[in-house]
Amino acid sequence: MAPLPSPKPVEKFSRRGISIFLWLDKLNDQQGLIPTRAELDAGLNLTAAIASISGFTLENQSIETPDMSDDFDSSIPGSDKAEDSSLTFYEDKATNLIEEALAKGKQGHVVILRKGDIPGNKSMDVFPVRVGSLSPAYTTDNEAARFEVKFTITRRPAQSQPVPAVGATAKKVPA
Template identity: 60%
Template sequence: MPVKKYMRRGTSKFYFLETIAAGTMIPTRTELTAGTEFSEFIASMDGWTVANNEIETPDMADTYDSTIPGSDKADSSSFTFYEDEVDADIEEMLAKGTTGYVVILRKGDVPANNSMDVFPIRVASQSPQYTADNEAAKFVVTCSITSRPVQGAPVPAATP
């Protein structure tokens, strides 16, 4: 079966939600709509994945260094944003110490599609980038992932 390939840029959507009521960390459509979509401000991003810290388990019976799954950990995660010359909305929303949720709709806003990831975060730092190069002004927001993220959750149904 051929794969229907797509490009994340222009498709994926990124939201910041201050709260999610459900203990499952899956937002309702009302919570998602009340959040702030910040996709258009993103110049680049790093992390936003979960990796396993494998445990090495070599033994004297073999020269092969085997491993077993260990604990999971979110990679160091950050966004590089374009800085608005007038407004500081994103800087204020994601100020150092802010807690909330980064919600990523990987395949866009497609209700019931299992492509929503939810990362509980606390903003660790926010730093402007200075350069003399011919490029737009940017700043970097680094986020600590405070607990296990939800990955592959269904996008909430659209409000009728």
């Protein structure tokens, strides 16, 4: 029997400095949730203002299926659920660009290019969301001013989609 081939080494990376987070108010493709390059380019690039991230994942809620023939409690996959998600931003003293774009009640899409803007790479996730709250964080600690935006994910996100071909650059949030 021939030996198994050696696996290629994994090219590990840190998401910081690579992943890109965009806010898109609207998408033409509401069914598939796949933005065009023009829509990505017109999006608000949130990346440089993000201090922390929570959520933006799907989790399966398994269903227990015990039966009398075995003392093992088996389970089967159940429905998927997206946890509520949030982005914490550094507050900009000069502009309210993010606060206005992500005001309470706004609906839109958080687009995450997990491996950066690499056309054709299947690393784009699109989360349809509604802003649940926008709350400043008050502290006397020696740290930058921040605010948190909490989102509810309104339907199944489109995950691991190909990044559209390159065009113009997205609007950047002032750093």
